[in-house]
Amino acid sequence: MTRQQMAYLACTAAVVAAGLGAAPPTDHPTVHRVSPGESIQKAVNTAKPGDAIVLSPGTYHESVRITVPGLTLRGWSARSTVIVPGPSSADSTCAKAGHGICVTGKDSSPVTDVTVRSLTLRGFAKNGLWASGTDRLTVRQVTSENNGQWGFAQEQSVRGVFRDNVAQGNGDAGLFLANTVIAEQGARDTKGAVVRHNRLLGNRIGLTVRRLRNLAVDHNEATGNCVGVFVVGDENRPLPGALSVRHNYIHDNNKYCAKTARLPFLQGSGIVLTGTEDTLVAHNRVEDNRGKSPLSGGIVLFKNFKGAPNQRIEIRDNVVQRNGTADLANRDTGKGNGFHGNACAVSQPAGMC
Template sequence: MTVLLAPTRPLVRAAVVLLSCTVSVPLALTAAPAAAAPTGPAVYRVAPGASVQAALDAAVPGDVVELAAGRYPGSVTLATDGVTLRGQGAATVLVPDPADRSACARAGNGVCVTGSSDDQGVPVRTLSGVAVESLTVAGFPRNGIGAAVTDRLTVRRVAVHDNGMQGISVEMSTRTVLTDNEARDNGQAGIFVANWYDRKGGALETRGTEVSENRLSGNRIGLQLRRVRGLTVEANLAYGNCGGVFVVGDDGVPRAGALTVRDNVVRANNRYCPPIPRLDSVQGTGILLTGTEDVTVSGNQVSDHSGTSPMSGGVVLYPSVVGAPNARATVTGNALRDNLPTDLADRDPHGTGNAFTGNACRTSEPTGLC
């Protein structure tokens, strides 16, 4: 299929840019109302059967690529600052295409949001101001949405399910907003925020990343924060995973932490996930801190967990895989009930300065933390 774009962008830009196809499919884009703001952003309206990537490649900062309801086989890459990819909610679905040989598809991802880095993982070009909104990304071998080296990325009202690894993966990125998404039945985390997935090193300062009001179920871990600092996790619902919320660090400097986990509902994360390299089996864990510093866990409702993993329990402090302890964790004002083997657990023998105050609970390890 050939998609024809206008050869130039006029000074007074149309609000919607027309694409046409040489085969019999619905028009990729439809005509705009005549009155458009001078030099204002364009809206590319794409229908099933037309090329989403062609519209993304044509877009400039401020433009919107809007997908009609329907199925869109293949992976797409956003690589231009300030571009928004928007669907029609659950009715717009991106699925794999076995014939797709794009770099994003070869990596196993559905939507790639890509800056660039050198061979050592040092950012070279940061992609800024991209948004992905109101669509579904399902069934990809690796990540539903894979983002790296971005600033001010927004992902909202997106459903990611049945992807092989992470539902939404955000690496080496700052000031990210992940809100009102549904991540379910993904092979690893529903939402994953990290410095790098495949590298160690000190924690990334995220400069105020926000993970809020997401629904996370049926994943190995609902939300995993790994080797990151300076963010807020607020008002999420995590249930039916093997583990609810994991904050993971190690002995790298700066340490993971300086973040807040507050006002979340974390319940019945009781699936069994067998051990993998560098991580024991996971079952029945609500909120886990391992190898962190200066983390505040407050105002959360944590209930109905049960498991026999070393990490099982409501809110658990545990040493990292390399033995790094937790330091100065504050666990305060949480409501915990019916968590087995215990509501609160400090299983970190070398932890320092950790405090448990004002929590409503019945059982703790050691006793006296409630």
């Protein structure tokens, strides 16, 4: 070996050694595995940001509260991993509130990048999944069924993704997204929340979007509810809107729901908008929703309970068939609302088909 080669190797070794000495230790995410009979909450409490908790097949009797950013909670599959109510411990705020999974941060300091997927939430007194103060929460391939209020619910949050889920037989909405549930406030900008490829079956309302802006609702199926999709606003500023409802299949939402303090009885409503602005409803298939409620019909514009009208709603290129009392219904006094290119038979007032 020449002197030049020896000098090169010595220099290279010194550089490598220096680099190794300078490099900080790398923290690798940990996978925590939990089996039936073990505590999911205990695993969550020991997890660090970026970790994953993987649940084996079976039934788990507890509620789970997540405040760790970047955490993934994943079951084996929605059919095989089931979480049901268990004993409520004194320090379990999620269980005492009647929820299955709680993902909670603060409005001013949200918990970020949490993922919940591939499991079932069943039979909770309040909500299957409750989220408040989150950023980029992802809920995917989760079934939430037979819960007392909402299947999935989120407030005070941005950039949420609800995709490929099933919400069935819940007391109110299968999927409920809102600005806040504790105060009367103007609409919140969700910064691009997505509701996509979900199945909403046999709830009071399939999907409720309340006082929100800037989100997409597309490629969902809603059937067997009293109302398929309900976009709700009021007179608070800013108004809800700047959102889209596209490529959904909304059919046979003919369940009867009794009136409440804010709403008449509900039955036979496909897509209903109240008190919203600048919203696109396009390329949906809305069929066989029949009833005699003031909100009944395929696609319905209606003033909200405080009289706030819809404004600048574009309803176009939808297939709206066999709905009663009308396929398209404009029961509103708002300005700039348009109906164009829809395939339908009956409208109120006449002439929109």
